Structures are given as C-alpha cells and as structure tokens.
Amino acid sequence: xxxxxxxxxxxxxxxxxxxxxxxxxxxxxxxxxxxxxxxxxxxxxxxxxxxxxxxxxxxxxxxxxxxxxxxxxxxxxxxxxxxxxxxxxxxxxxxxxxxxxxxxxxxxxxxxxxxxxxxxxxxxxxxxxxxxxxxxxxxxxxxxxxxxxxxxxxxxxxxxxxxxxxxxxxxxxxxxxxxxxxxxxxxxxxxxxxxxxxxxxxxxxxxxxxxxxxxxxxxxxxxxxxxxxxxxxxxxxxxxxxxxxxxxxxxxxxxxxxxxxxxxxxxxxxxxxxxxxxxxxxxxxxxxxxxxxxxxxxxxxxxxxxxxxxxxxxxxxxxxxxxxxxxxxxxxxxxxxxxxxxxxxxxxxxxxxxxxxxxxx
Numbered sequence: 001x002x003x004x005x006x007x008x009x010x011x012x013x014x015x016x017x018x019x020x021x022x023x024x025x026x027x028x029x030x031x032x033x034x035x036x037x038x039x040x041x042x043x044x045x046x047x048x049x050x051x052x053x054x055x056x057x058x059x060x061x062x063x064x065x066x067x068x069x070x071x072x073x074x075x076x077x078x079x080x081x082x083x084x085x086x087x088x089x090x091x092x093x094x095x096x097x098x099x100x101x102x103x104x105x106x107x108x109x110x111x112x113x114x115x116x117x118x119x120x121x122x123x124x125x126x127x128x129x130x131x132x133x134x135x136x137x138x139x140x141x142x143x144x145x146x147x148x149x150x151x152x153x154x155x156x157x158x159x160x161x162x163x164x165x166x167x168x169x170x171x172x173x174x175x176x177x178x179x180x181x182x183x184x185x186x187x188x189x190x191x192x193x194x195x196x197x198x199x200x201x202x203x204x205x206x207x208x209x210x211x212x213x214x215x216x217x218x219x220x221x222x223x224x225x226x227x228x229x230x231x232x233x234x235x236x237x238x239x240x241x242x243x244x245x246x247x248x249x250x251x252x253x254x255x256x257x258x259x260x261x262x263x264x265x266x267x268x269x270x271x272x273x274x275x276x277x278x279x280x281x282x283x284x285x286x287x288x289x290x291x292x293x294x295x296x297x298x299x300x301x302x303x304x305x306x307x308x309x310x311x312x313x314x315x316x317x318x319x320x321x322x323x324x325x326x327x328x329x330x331x332x333x334x335x336x337x338x339x340x341x342x343x344x345x346x347x348x349x350x351x352x353x354x355x356x357x358x359x360x361x
Contacts, residue, residue, distance in 0.1 A: 008097035018052035030149040030191015071217040079216035085286020088197040100150035105141035109156035132181040149191030172215035249302040251309040281329040315354035
C-alpha cells in the first residue's frame, strides 16, 4: 500500500495474526485477542511469537495498560486523559486494533462536531426521493461499531459541545441508538465499547458533566519523566517515521539525548541535577513534539544539509516547535540556552551557538 499512514491493524498485521494463532486464553465476547495477548501486543515480547517479533507499541507503565484493558473487558467505556502529546490517541488506536481488528471507527471531537456524527445522518437525495429507509441512513462510526460489535473511538471529548456530550450519555447508558424515523432502535452487539480521549489542557473548553464522567473509567496517561524512557520513545517513533517517509538520515543518539533533556528540563522548570531553575514555556513541549523536532531535523539534514544531522538542524526545528503559540516562549528557550546549554560541553555548546543565532533572528 502507498498510504501516507497505515492504520495500526494493517501496519502490524503480521504481529496480530501471530498473536491470534498462539493465543489459547479465553477471549471476551467479540474480542480478536485475549486480554493477555492484547497486553503483549502493546508492550512487546522479549521472544518471538509464532516466529514473529512483537515490538512494543507503548513504552510506559504496564499497570496502566492492564487497567485500560481490564476496563474494556467490562461494560465500562474507557477515558484516556492527559497532557497533549502523551500518546493517548496512539494507545487508543492500538487498543482498538488489537481487540476489534479495526481502529478506523473514530469520531474526532471539535467545536463543530454534531449529534449526527455521533449517531446517524441521512443521504438527503435518497431521503427526498424514497423517504426514510436503511438505504438513505448514513450510520456514524459509533452506530457501525454497535452493529458490528467493535470498538469506536471518540477523540477530544471536551472539545465537543454539551449537547453532543449529553447524547453520548444515552449511548453509554442504554447501549443503543434509537432511529425514530425508521421506528427502530439499534442495540449494541457484544464486543461494542468506546475508547475516548480528553486533553487536560482543554478541561475548561466544555467540561464533562458528572453524569458523563460516571459512564467512563478514567485512566491518566502521564507525561514521561524518566529521561532514558523518553529517549527510547522518541528515538523509536522517529525511526518509524523515517522508515515510513523514506528519510535516510539518522539523527545521532547524543543529539536525541540533548533534545529530550532540554524538553524535560523546560517542562520541569529545573535542570536534572536540581541546581538551576529555568523558566517554563507556555507551549506544550511534549514527547510527541520532541519526536517531530528530531524527525524534522533529519529531513533538513538530508534535503538541505550534508546528510548529517547537526545542532544547527536541531535548533532550526526547535524554533518552529516553540514559536507557534507565543513569542515569549522563544525568549524562554533563549534564556535556557544562555543559563544551561552554554555551560555544558560537546553538542550542548554547538546547540547554544546555533540557538543563539536562530533564536535572536
């Protein structure tokens, strides 16, 4: 396939098939894999399964993943909450792919998301010509998931209006969607569930009601604080992106460590040794943002450099990441370079020189 981005169930089809063939544990109704096999798919396996290497999809707390899987094995919907860029959508996609065999039944929550997008709409040409019928009905991803006994995904719940959130309450409570125009109600087939995500920075946009919150089990996906763990996440995802986009330049490991250290220290407001306090930017310097900066540095080096990622490439990519919300954040990073990077050796010195030129331009 030549798709820009393959869905998880296609990209990791061989792994899912290997796990399914070797999986002898009981499976909840409608599940393609047992809960234990879903965990193995997400966290990876030290040994091949049926001759296929199972790579880790989520590098983080195993207990968090187990709670999420256990929630979905019950009749409770799952809400993944956390800061932007903490892999909530990534985890949601892979959970749906492993359990239902498809991650494509998704509704993206926005201010313009309507109740129709949650339930159903109509092909108005057919509606006018033939009246209400199954043929004229346009099922939402959630309605299709209910009919097929699969998982639906709802991204950024707090960005949807109160009316849309209220309609979700009835879906989660009754496990059915009424279609009065056809005089029927579609009841969920066993295996149906919803995985939703919510951004804690958007909590004040459209706060979820207590009634809606009660329909979910909440699992908080934390910001990665362990340096080595975040470096593994960033370098692994960056390598996958390089492979997908056929970028042949691999950023040096030392630059990846510099970038992740910089992100962690700015997020925390203090250096790793605890000796120097630094200002915190308003921008979300998330793990996802670090992956983007490192990947973009490789493209710059391949297309416009000498084929080797340099601190100059890193500085150019970093500027784009911190300048998008506020010019004040550029000043924060500039000050960080003066107080922290300047006093360090090796690539830090080179990053300081490059940032001094780029961030003062």
